[in-house]
Amino acid sequence: MIACGALGGHIREIAARRGWAIELHCLPSLLHNHPERIAPAAEQLARDLQGRGLRVALGYADCGSYGALDSLCERLGIRRLPGLHCYDVLAGPGRLRAMFEAEPGTYLLTDFLVRSFRRSVLAELGLEEYPELWPDYFGHYRRLVWLAQSRDAPLDAEAAAIAAMFGLPLTVIDTGTGGLERELELLVGPMPPPLEHLTGSSPPPTAPDGLVTRRHP
C-alpha cells in the first residue's frame, strides 16, 4: 500500500486491527502542496514494489492530481481510493457535496490537518513569513468543518485555535474512519480477475505476511 502520509496512521491502525498482511509505504503528506509530484513519486515506488512481486494499491484519492493517479493506476493495473480527496473517503461524497452546495466557502480539516496545520498549511503557504497573504488564501472562506476521526481534548483545543485564526465558526463532524476502512477493504480484497488469469496464466502474487510500515522522504 502506497499511501499519503496524512492517511498512513489510520491505515496502519486499520490494517493491524483487521490483520491485513500489507506493507505500508507512506509518501510525504506535504506533496499535496505540489500535487503534480504525487503521481511520479507513487509510480517510482509502485514499480519498485511490483518488481519485488508485490501487489500494489494506492492509499490516495485523486488528491489534486487531476487524473494523473488514474492514468498511473491504468498503466500499472492497480487501484486507488475513490473520490477527489480523502475527505470524500472519510465523510462520504454525498455528504461532502451537500456541504459545498450549502456553503462553497467551506474549509475542511481532518485530524491530521488539525494536528499539522501550523507546519503543513501556515509554513507551507508562506504565512509565517508573509502573514499579509492570509486574505489571499482564505479571504473567501465562511466556515470551517472538521471531519474528525478521533477527537480528544488537545485536538479540540487546536481546532478551536485554528477557527480563531480564521475568525470563522467551526463545525465538527465525527466521521471516524469507517468510510476509509470500507474503501481499504475493497482495495486489499481480491482484484477482479484479469483476462490472462481466466485463460489459465499464473495468479497474481500474494503479499507477504505481516504489517510493515515504511516512510519515504
Added chain:
Amino acid sequence: MNQDELLRQLYDFTLVGNAPEVLSLTNQGLAMGLGPEMLLYEALIPSLEEVGARFERGDFFVPEMLIAGRAMAGALEVLRPLLAETGAEPIGKIVMGTVKGDVHDIGKNLVNIMFEGAGFEVIDLGVQVSPEKFIDAIKEHKPDIVGFSAFLTTTMPMFKANINALQKAGMREQVIIMVGGAPVTQEYADVVGADGYASDASAAVVRAKELLSQRRALARA
C-alpha cells in the same frame, strides 16, 4: 540613482515582492520624469514574467508569486490613473470571474495583474459568479473577452453552463471566451466550446492578444 539603476531596482524588488520598495521606487521614477509606461514595461512586467518563469521551473512557489503580485498591484494603483491620462486606449477589455460554487481566486488575481500590466482593462467580478452575473456584466461593459476561472473539478462544468447561458442570451458571438484554472486543460476547453485556454498567467495574456487580433482581423475583412 540614475534611470537604469532605478529600473533595475524596481525589477529586483518586484521579483522578491518587496511592496514598500516597489511603491517607493515607482514614485521616485515618476518624480525623475520617467513615464508610467517605462516603469511598467521595462521593470514591473518583465519582473512579473520572471516570477512566472521561476514558478514554472519550480524555483518559486505560490507565496512568492503572490507576494510579487501584491507588490506589482501596489505600483499599478499609482500608475493606473497616469496611464489613463496619457490617453492611451486599453488594448482590450476583459471581464473575469471565478465560476459559481468556487471561491478560489489566487490564479485569477494573478492573471488579472498580468492582463492589466499588458494594457487590458480588467473588470473583475470576483468569486462565485453566476451565469446571470456574467451576462449582466457583458451587457454593461461590452468586453472583448470574458474569462472563466475554476479551481475545482466539481466547478469546471460551470464553464459549459456559462457558455450555454451566453448562447441562450444570444451573446455567444459577441465575446471571446477564455477559460483557465488548475484542473483545466486545452482538451477540456475545446470540449466545452471555449475560444481560448492558457496554462498560466503570462500565456493567458499572449493567447488573449492572439485571439483579439484574429477577431479584429475578421471584423475588418
